[in-house]
Amino acid sequence: MKPFPLARSLSVALATLLAGALVGCGAMPAPTTAPTPPPRPKPTFWVTSPTESSRSLQVEATAAAAAPGGTADVRVDPTQVHQVWWGTGAAMTDSSVELLEDRPGLLKALYDPAAAKGAHLNMLRLPLSATDFSRTPWTWSWDSVSATPTPEARRAIALVKSGVLPLRPSLRVVGAAWSAPASLKSGSSVRGGALVPGDETSYADLLVAQARWLSRHGLPLWATSLGNEPGHSSDYPSMTMTDAQMSALGTAVGPRLDALGTRLWAVDHNWYDRDRVDAVLAGSAGFDGAAFHCYAGQPGQMAGLGVPRMVTECTGTTDGAVGTFGWDAKNLVADSINAGSSGLMMWNLALDPSHGPVDPATRGGCGQCRGVLTVTPTGAIREPEFYTLAHLSRAASPGAHVVSVTGPPWLSVAAFRNPDGTFGVFGQSRSSVTQTVRLAVGSRAGRTYEVRPGEMFSYRAPLPTGGA
Incomplete structure (x- = not known):
C-alpha cells in the first residue's frame, strides 16, 4: 500500500538532516557539482614564408576560395598510431x-x-x-x-x-x-x-x-x-x-x-x-x-x-x-x-x-x-x-603520438595525436604556385588554408567529437 503522505515527508526530512550531520562530521562527502570542462581549443593555422618577413608564424584565417593551384587534401588518420613524440x-x-x-x-x-x-x-x-x-x-x-x-x-x-x-x-x-x-x-x-x-x-x-x-x-x-x-x-x-x-x-x-x-x-x-x-x-x-x-x-x-x-x-x-x-x-x-x-x-x-x-x-x-x-x-x-x-x-606536444597522414607529393607532411585531445599537422610546400590545402581527419570535411610557394605551416585542432 502507499505510505501516508505526512509520514513519507517526515522520513525524507529526517534522512536529509542525517546526511547533513554526517557531512559536517566528515563521514560523508558533500554533493559536488561536476567541474566545467575546459573550452575546446579553436583550430589554428600558422604559416611562415621563406621570402616574406611579414608572414612569420602568422596565424591565418580559413581560405574563402580555391587558389590558382587548386585544392589539395591532407587527411589525418588518428587511428593509425606510431611512435611517441619527445x-x-x-x-x-x-x-x-x-x-x-x-x-x-x-x-x-x-x-x-x-x-x-x-x-x-x-x-x-x-x-x-x-x-x-x-x-x-x-x-x-x-x-x-x-x-x-x-x-x-x-x-x-x-x-x-x-x-x-x-x-x-x-x-x-x-x-x-x-x-x-x-x-x-x-x-x-x-x-x-x-x-x-x-x-x-x-x-x-x-x-x-x-x-x-x-x-x-x-x-x-x-x-x-x-x-x-x-x-x-x-x-x-x-x-x-x-x-x-x-x-x-x-x-x-x-x-x-x-x-x-x-x-x-x-x-x-x-x-x-x-x-x-x-x-x-x-x-x-x-x-x-x-x-x-x-x-x-x-x-x-x-x-x-x-x-x-x-x-x-x-x-x-x-x-x-x-x-x-x-x-x-x-x-x-x-x-x-x-x-x-x-x-x-x-x-x-x-x-x-x-x-x-x-x-x-x-x-x-x-x-x-x-x-x-x-x-x-x-x-x-x-x-x-x-x-x-x-x-x-x-x-606536436611532448607525449604526442605520430599518426598516419596522406597528402600531395609536393608537400612534406607529418601528423600527430596530442595528449590534450587535439591533432596537429606540420607541412611545407614545394609547389611553385599558391595552393589551397584542406586539412581534415579521416573522411570528415576539412578546413582550407592558403599556402604560398615554399611556405612552412603547422595546424592544430580538436579531434572530432565522437571520432577516433
Whole structure:
C-alpha cells in the first residue's frame, strides 16, 4: 500500500538532516557539482614564408576560395598510431651560453611556451665537455671516484637552471661528452684521439658520476649518449670509440643510469652509421635508444630499429630560407619521422654573425655553422632552423603520438595525436604556385588554408567529437 503522505515527508526530512550531520562530521562527502570542462581549443593555422618577413608564424584565417593551384587534401588518420613524440630542442654550447647570458628575452623566444612568435622548445642538449664551439678545451674533473664540473660546465648548468627551467619546468635535458678527460685518451689530450683500451671502466664510472651530480644539483639528465660522434677525431675536443668499447660501456653504464631515470642512447653519429648502431645494440642490452646526426647518409637508414631513435644534431650553414625550409621539412621532419624518429634537436642554440665565438686554435671545427638564433650586438635573427622547430613544436606536444597522414607529393607532411585531445599537422610546400590545402581527419570535411610557394605551416585542432 502507499505510505501516508505526512509520514513519507517526515522520513525524507529526517534522512536529509542525517546526511547533513554526517557531512559536517566528515563521514560523508558533500554533493559536488561536476567541474566545467575546459573550452575546446579553436583550430589554428600558422604559416611562415621563406621570402616574406611579414608572414612569420602568422596565424591565418580559413581560405574563402580555391587558389590558382587548386585544392589539395591532407587527411589525418588518428587511428593509425606510431611512435611517441619527445619534442624539439638544440644544444647549449659554450658559444651559446656566452651569447644567451643576460638576455632573458632570447631564452623566452626559444623556450617560453606562451611566446606568440617563439620556438616553443622543450629539449636541451647539454655538452658534458668542451666542443668545437668552446673558447678553451675542458672536461669535468675526475679522480676515479668523484666528478666535478669545471667553471665552464657550471656556467652552462647555471644558465639552464636559472634561465630555461623557469620557462620549461618539464625540460628534457640530453647529455653528451665530446671527449673523456685527457688521462683516458690516446695522446693524453682532450683534442682528438681515442678512448684508451682498458679505460672503459673508468670512463663508465665518470659518465654515471656526472649524471648523479647533475641529478643531485637539480638538473637530472632525461637521456644521454656515451659520447658525441664516436667515429670522428679532430683538433678540437673529440674522441673515437670502437663498437666493442661502446657495447662494453653500454653494459656497464645502462643499468646504473636506469636507476637514475636516465635513458642511454647508442652511437650518436650520422644516419650513415646505421651498421655501427646495429653492432653496438647487438653487443649490449644496456641501451634504451639510438641517436643520429644528419651530416651523412639518409634518414631512412634509421628505420626498422628495435629501439626508439631521434635526430640529436643537425645544423644550418649558409643556405637561404627557401632551400633550408625544403631540406629540413623533407629530411629532418617528414622522412625522419617516417623512419621512426621521436624528436629533433638542432646544433647550437645561438651563435654570432661570425659563426662563433670559438677557440682560435681550432681549425677542424665548423666554420660555417649557424645557430638557431644569430645574436648581433643589437638583437637576434631567427634563422630558418628556428622556424622548422617552431612549426614542429606547434603541431606536436611532448607525449604526442605520430599518426598516419596522406597528402600531395609536393608537400612534406607529418601528423600527430596530442595528449590534450587535439591533432596537429606540420607541412611545407614545394609547389611553385599558391595552393589551397584542406586539412581534415579521416573522411570528415576539412578546413582550407592558403599556402604560398615554399611556405612552412603547422595546424592544430580538436579531434572530432565522437571520432577516433
